[in-house]
Amino acid sequence: xxxxEQNSGPLSVPEGAIASLNCTYSDRGSQSFFWYRQYxxxxxxxxxxxxxxxxxxxxxxxxxxxxxxxxxxxxxxDSQPSDSATYLCAVNKHTDxxxxxxxxxxxxxx
Amino acid sequence: DAGVIQSPRHEVTEMGQEVTLRCKPISGxxxxxxxxxxxxxxxxxxxxxxxxxxxDDSGMPEDRFSAKMPNASFSTLKIQPSEPRDSAVYFxxxxxxxxxxxxxxxxxxxxxx
Numbered sequence: 421x422x423x424x425e426q427n428s429g430p431l432s433v434p435e436g437a438i439a440s441l442n443c444t445y446s447d448r449g450s451q452s453f454f455w456y457r458q459y460x461x462x463x464x465x466x467x468x469x470x471x472x473x474x475x476x477x478x479x480x481x482x483x484x485x486x487x488x489x490x491x492x493x494x495x496x497x498d499s500q501p502s503d504s505a506t507y508l509c510a511v512n513k514h515t516d517x518x519x520x521x522x523x524x525x526x527x528x529x530x
Numbered sequence: 531d532a533g534v535i536q537s538p539r540h541e542v543t544e545m546g547q548e549v550t551l552r553c554k555p556i557s558g559x560x561x562x563x564x565x566x567x568x569x570x571x572x573x574x575x576x577x578x579x580x581x582x583x584x585x586d587d588s589g590m591p592e593d594r595f596s597a598k599m600p601n602a603s604f605s606t607l608k609i610q611p612s613e614p615r616d617s618a619v620y621f622x623x624x625x626x627x628x629x630x631x632x633x634x635x636x637x638x639x640x641x642x643x
Contacts, residue, residue: 452629463621463634464573508573516561516580516628522572 421446424511426521433528439496441524443509446490452512453485453492458523459505468494499528534635536622542641548610551638553622554603563632564597564607565621573621579605580628612642 425444433439441455452471456464470476470483470492482495492511496503506523513519535554543549555562563578577587579599587597594613599605609616619639623632 454631456631463637466631466633469631510631512629516585517563517575517578518632519575520573 422521423447423519424509424521426507426509426524428522429525430527431524433499433526435499435501435528435530437499437528439499439503439526439528441494441496441507441509441526442491443493443511443521444491445509445511445519447511447513448487448490450487450490450511450513453483454510454512454518455481455483455492455494456508456510456520457505458508464508496526499526501528501530504528534622534624534633536620536635536638538638539636540639540641542643543612545613545642546611547642548608549612549616549640549642551607551620551622551640553605553607553635555605555622555624556626556633557603559624559626559633561625561628561632562599562605563623563625564605565623565634566618567621567637568618576607609640612640614642617641 455468457467458464468483470485476483480497484493506525508523509521510518537552564576565573567573576589577597582599597607619637621637622635625632
């Protein structure tokens with residue numbers, strides 16, 4: 421079992437819709453959770469962090485964390501073609517390092 | 531803030547040659563990470579430093595790989611000798627504290643022919 425798992429996609433959604441990206445992790449002791457966006461040929465960019473159960477909203481983005489079920493999700497409201505990218509989930513355990521999933525490719529079509 | 535700075539952006543080298551990748555972290559960030567990204571394996575952590583000291587190099591694939599951080603503002607990742615399977619994008623990232631998100635550099639795309 422991978423430490424951090426994501427569906428590779430692509431996830432295709434129409435412009436204006438809600439995109440829902442999911443991530444599961446194996447270590448119940450994980451403490452910090454992050455979502456990165458990576459455009460093709462570019463470096464990962466941190467877009468959301470979440471540390472406690474529940475929802476965290478930032479603009480069109482909402483991160484959701486459920487530690488009991490060991491999953492974290494990212495919702496993108498009013499999806500735009502410019503949101504088309506690969507979204508990486510990253511998890512921090514009791515250490516200094518982040519473990520990344522392999523990413524979900526999102527395609528938003530006009 | 532100039533962000534994390536990596537050089538070169540692209541490197542093409544012949545098999546057997548030595549390759550040196552460079553990274554300047556964000557000032558004040560105590561942690562520096564070297565990652566490798568490929569289509570097949572995604573982002574893999576190679577090594578990381580805390581306050582210039584290597585903490586975990588368990589991700590370094592072979593003895594051909596080495597990394598140093600002589601001071602707080604500079605780190606190198608060296609591959610000697612290079613092999614075609616080392617072709618990947620190498621990212622450097624830094625963070626100011628454990629458990630916080632990283633800031634990535636622009637990466638070095640390495641091609642070994």
